[in-house]
Amino acid sequence: MTEKNIRKVLVSEGFGAGWATWSEPSEELATDAELIRLVEQNLHLGDGVRRDPKDPDGDYEQASVAFVQRAREIVAEKGEGSLYFGGVKGLIVEVVSGPFQFNEYDGFESLLQRNDVNWL
Helix, strand or coil: CCHHHEEEEEEECCCCCCCCCCCECHHHHHHCHHHHHHHHCCCCECCCCCCCCCCCCCCHHHECHHHHHHHHHHHHHHCCCECCHHHHHHEEEEEEECCEEEEEECCEEEEEEHHHCCCC
């Protein structure tokens, strides 16, 4: 494993809602350095106060203001996308090397890496 192939990825382990699998653009939201920093420093969680009940992103009170702002910037930079913050409370940072894909079941996300499968 070379250092240049190592990446950090946000994964939501809580059942109910995913992060990257329930939001777009998935790759950018899962690998953004600022969002990862916020999770690593435990600065991603909100105070539980719903600031705008009509907000289309739903459940964003689970996320900190900084996390919501950066996620919205990513969507704006991409020019399209959607956000759902229901999976933020289950976010962890995983380290991967090489290609990966998300698996999701009922909001519980996991990563599948190339070496995780014994191909026949």
